[in-house]
Amino acid sequence: MKPLEQQNAFYRPLWRRVAIVVAVGLWLAFELYYVRDGLWIAVAAGFLAYAAWTFLVNWPKTPDKPTQA
Numbered sequence: 001m002k003p004l005e006q007q008n009a010f011y012r013p014l015w016r017r018v019a020i021v022v023a024v025g026l027w028l029a030f031e032l033y034y035v036r037d038g039l040w041i042a043v044a045a046g047f048l049a050y051a052a053w054t055f056l057v058n059w060p061k062t063p064d065k066p067t068q069a
Contacts, residue, residue: 002060003054005054005055006054006059006060011055017055017056017059018055018056020051020055021048021051021052021055021056024044024047024048024051025048027044027047027048028041028044028045028047028048031044
């Protein structure tokens with residue numbers, strides 16, 4: 001069974017998935033350099049790991065636009 005993210009058509013374009021991972025990475029950088037609160041660094045790092053795994057590494061290798069027959 002696919003995760004819910006992989007069933008949603010909103011996440012199909014690669015640029016949206018990359019934008020989500022970059023946004024979470026920027027959040028982690030903000031926490032690391034300005035806030036320096038260990039709890040939020042761990043939360044942001046966990047979200048970044050999950051987003052990178054789900055949206056980039058483990059995403060099914062299908063074209064962004066489905067072909068019409």
